[in-house]
Amino acid sequence: MKFLKSFLVVLLVLLPAVSFGKKAQTIEELAKMYDSTRCKECHEEIYARWEKSHHARSLMGVQGGMFMTPLAMKGKTPFSPDSPDKATLDTFPCFKCHLPQALVSADDAFAVDYSKALIAQDSKRVSQLRITCIVCHNTKAIIHQLSDGEPEKNVLYGTKEVASHDDEFFTKIKKGKIMDHAIMCGQCHGLGPNLEFKNPVQCATLYGSYEHNYISKGGTQQCQECHMQDVDGFADHLIAPNWDDLAGTKEILQDTISMDVQTLGYDWLLKSKDWKPMVVVNTKITQNAGHRIPDG
Amino acid sequence: MTAKTKDGKEVYNSEKHYHTQATDCKTNKMLYGAQVKTQYIRDTALQPYETKAESFEIMLPEGVRDVDVIVSLRYEINKPSNFIEIAKVTRKVSLDR
Numbered sequence: 061m062k063f064l065k066s067f068l069v070v071l072l073v074l075l076p077a078v079s080f081g082k083k084a085q086t087i088e089e090l091a092k093m094y095d096s097t098r099c100k101e102c103h104e105e106i107y108a109r110w111e112k113s114h115h116a117r118s119l120m121g122v123q124g125g126m127f128m129t130p131l132a133m134k135g136k137t138p139f140s141p142d143s144p145d146k147a148t149l150d151t152f153p154c155f156k157c158h159l160p161q162a163l164v165s166a167d168d169a170f171a172v173d174y175s176k177a178l179i180a181q182d183s184k185r186v187s188q189l190r191i192t193c194i195v196c197h198n199t200k201a202i203i204h205q206l207s208d209g210e211p212e213k214n215v216l217y218g219t220k221e222v223a224s225h226d227d228e229f230f231t232k233i234k235k236g237k238i239m240d241h242a243i244m245c246g247q248c249h250g251l252g253p254n255l256e257f258k259n260p261v262q263c264a265t266l267y268g269s270y271e272h273n274y275i276s277k278g279g280t281q282q283c284q285e286c287h288m289q290d291v292d293g294f295a296d297h298l299i300a301p302n303w304d305d306l307a308g309t310k311e312i313l314q315d316t317i318s319m320d321v322q323t324l325g326y327d328w329l330l331k332s333k334d335w336k337p338m339v340v341v342n343t344k345i346t347q348n349a350g351h352r353i354p355d356g
Numbered sequence: 357m358t359a360k361t362k363d364g365k366e367v368y369n370s371e372k373h374y375h376t377q378a379t380d381c382k383t384n385k386m387l388y389g390a391q392v393k394t395q396y397i398r399d400t401a402l403q404p405y406e407t408k409a410e411s412f413e414i415m416l417p418e419g420v421r422d423v424d425v426i427v428s429l430r431y432e433i434n435k436p437s438n439f440i441e442i443a444k445v446t447r448k449v450s451l452d453r
Contacts, residue, residue, distance in 0.1 A: 122433060123434070130391070131391060137389075137391045138391070138392075139391060154390065154391070252396075253394055253395060260394045261391055261393075262390055262393040263390035263393075269404075273404055274404040277404060278405075279405070303433060306440055309431075313442045317402065317429070317442055319427070321425075321445040321447065323447045323449045324449070325423075325449040325450055327451060337415070337420060338415060338416065339449050340411060340412070340413055341412040341414065341447075342411050343357075343409070344408070344409050345374075345402060345408040345429065346402075346406075346408075347404065349404060350404055352402065352403050353374075353401060353402045354374075354376075355401065
């Protein structure tokens, strides 16, 4: 009896820990785990900018498309399962960047739920899944995990140390070593083909372009210096461009890309006494970004 | 880039496309879609610290001596009909003084 009592006490103490480590099995469970809504209580300006960003709708694609839908449809891609019920996390290689929290905090049941939502084109449910504050400031904040360890559970990582953070769960802010470096973004805005999957996947190659075609030509700026400039004293978490804001994006493109046009009209003497009416249009297009355009 | 006569008749039309182009390495068909793209086979995108220079030569039809040249620089989003016009330059070009 005494042993049974001890066992019950131990079991009761262990249960919360087990519950904490439980993997999300539905869209709602994963969304709740990484919900950053409470961040806006103190970081209202930053949150408002982030809410307009593509990070806040990382599964909704440009202009609202649920781009992963073919992965859930039988026969549409090499990754597609025979039915949504058979989906696993491996069905969705795009999670690597578009939903990295799924790989650490969800299991295959989540992939089934997500597949069904895609087939139903349930944008209301799918759009709950986002690259939230927690994803960048915790999950993806440390890349030197062998030497520096995994992100600590109660710590957010920023550009500076803050002794105390007024949050029920994330009680500390530590300085993240890569937060102001291009590689922070490069974790997802990639290098080239992702060959770790059983079929290659090639999405964004922006960081590859930055490394091999900007740094190599003498460029020195980090992604954050252009894409996260201060707005009213805060790093801009819109991380423009926002492709759903065509006017704002046009402004950025016009600041970045310029075109010179020269024209000439003359009679070209192709052969003796055989003039041809000719117009020549010479164009020169230049850009001042730290990467190829277009890329992502 | 287009050239039109005074009465609006198009006498020339040409496009240049600046972007990466990929296949799945199993055929020579260019493909879109991250889940099937495997390798770039060509990259005509705008590169940092580089200028893309083009020269369009338009041989005008017999009797045409004046044209309006329209050069439009566009950023296409997902499909050709969905674009942002970054710059548009119109020039009147005449062969006569």
